[in-house]
Amino acid sequence: MIRLLHTADLHLGLKFTRGYAPSVRDRLVERRLECLRDLVDLANSRSCHVMIVAGDLFDHPRVPKGLIREAAGILARFEGIVAVLPGNHDYVQEEDPVWPVFLDALGERHHLLRRETPCDLRDQGVSLVLFPGVCGSRHSKSNAVGWIPEALAGLDLPSGVRRVGVAHGSLEGLSPDFEGDYFPMTRGELEAMKLDAWLLGHTHVRFPDRDRTSGDRIFYPATPEPDGFDCRHGGHAWIVELDEAGKIEGESVRTGRFRFRSLARSLSTEAEVEALRVEVASFNPERDLLKLELTGRLPGHLYENRSAWLAGLEKSVLYFESDTAGLFREITTADIDREYSSGSFPHRLLSELGKTAGEEGALQVAWDLVMESRS
Template sequence: MSLKMLLTSDVHLGMKFSTHPKVQGELAEARFITLSNLVQKANKEHCDLFVVAGDLFERVNVAKRDILRAAQTLREFQGNLVAVLPGNHDFMSNGQNNLWTIFEESAENNVLVLKNKQVEPLQHYDLDVNLYPAPCDAKNSCKNSTDWIKNESKDEGVQFHIGVAHGSLEGFSPDFESNYFPMTQSELEAFNLDLWLLGHTHIQYPKNPGPRDRIFYPATPEPDGFDCNHEGKAWILKLDDEKNVEPVSISTGKYRFVHRELTLLPDSNIESLITNSLPLDRESTLLKLKLKGRIMEEEYEKLEQIRSNLEDSFFDIKMDYSDVARAITPDIIDREFTEGSFPHRLLTELAYKEEDWEALQVAYDMINGVKK
């Protein structure tokens, strides 16, 4: 018997996106659309198991309507079981159970919340699998939740033994102060499970997996900021009778966050340069564009119109050209300063020495500052 599953995590339903007020609603809605698309993909691929390895929700006090909608979406999975692990954003605790209580009441019998540190046999769901959950019980912790597994003996009559955890992985996850349930590869391998399905880090791991890899992060399925430079990812994983894994990475997201920094030169055609440096799929791209350098005056005058044109074509844009300066030419010096004056003589001398352009810019700015 083989086992086929879709692995996702860090969906963060209910994320507010307050830093993107113009498109706030669309970004929040995209996360629900992506979850629905994941379910449909799993159905199309005839997956037996659908796993959410933590942070299905953005926070423990997410709106009830979001909880109900998530449950309704996951009920559409046509395989054997949806298994959902509480992560560090939607953690399970004695004082904050309302989220998962509502979710469980709304979900059907093919949805299981992995809220307990105990073996979860899935034979009742016609799956020859035991799950070993490591749910989060707080937002932050310097200790992961897998310790209980070391005291469990594996039932040799069960074909697959799979761990599900949420937290950082040493050498891969950016957790410099070890605040997010830190784990190590050797620690996870010591449990001798057939597979580890992890959540928390929003980047897919491993980069180039093989049949004997045992630790998988799916990445966030819908990009959520400019530090996320992929299009949203998930794994479809197939375990065969010999416990070899066949991993297939899938692209899942609706929107892309793209950050570009461009250096402009006096001979730049800025409209052409910017156009050729930006993604083509503009209607689904949030762009942060930082420009710097110096350009000719006629090009500088185009910047505001270029910004306006980009705002019309991109889904959302933040364009900063505060570090762009006009190239100071002899024509500008002649126009702004009296011929023969000290400023005119100084700036003219610097203007004819290309290597002194930085000194020219500083001198020009200082003189203008005194004039004001």
């Protein structure tokens, strides 16, 4: 039985340019390298034979050389064999700024999958041949696995040797690659090659999207550490087991620390505001980042006091941003009657806007302007 750890899309060197405080940004940057250490520890603790990084270990080709060496040094701690595939963010170049530095620090026992050639691990005691789809650019209308069928046909591999494809790119029906610019692949194409498994990268979500699988042969691990508000999971890696007969089992392991949470809530009552407070209070102030979108019409006292209760929510998370453009004060007939005499222009204007569906924003603006003109 061969046990593999499959990860991808760590994006070391990601700068996190959203409006984070410097202290938060530094923690997000540092965590990605810590996550790589955790992955190596996981692979060692689970006695994996091979650790595969299916592309985008680095976020871009101009990452500092010190970071490249540090990442290679961390991977070199793995007790088995490391195989790293360049992805579309850290693609192979003729004048390559990344991979020669990386290889020099990685050591001879491990492999950089930078050529269209099978990587045979039998001499290292593992009955496994890897077939890499190497990215040589940021974008491509064609995938990088077309060479594999001919190469596979030219090999005379014993039945007990497992064959695993490693590639980076989009998968039709799963990845949002609407223009077909990211080395697009199809399930039919991959399945037709009759490999034992495909370990893929590029799509930052888990596939299959379940904790355990049996018989599935195409895998995306998801990014192991969440990297933004479009990442709605906690970070994962696959432990994949292949036996001599080709039977395959997969276990998805939670690997992330930070959680990027996006909430959209419509509020109209004090009970709903309180429910939001309770929900956000359950978050971790050291690990959770929150983007909040609020809509609705609140009673006057809650609306006027919104800065205070929003500040209370902010204390429950590491990072907080809110969009309240769709949140309005509930302006009632009693409010209008109390503030303005019947028949006056403000009374007529506000009353008319209050009767018209969909005019909450205009009513709010008119109310604020009229109230301001009185002060």
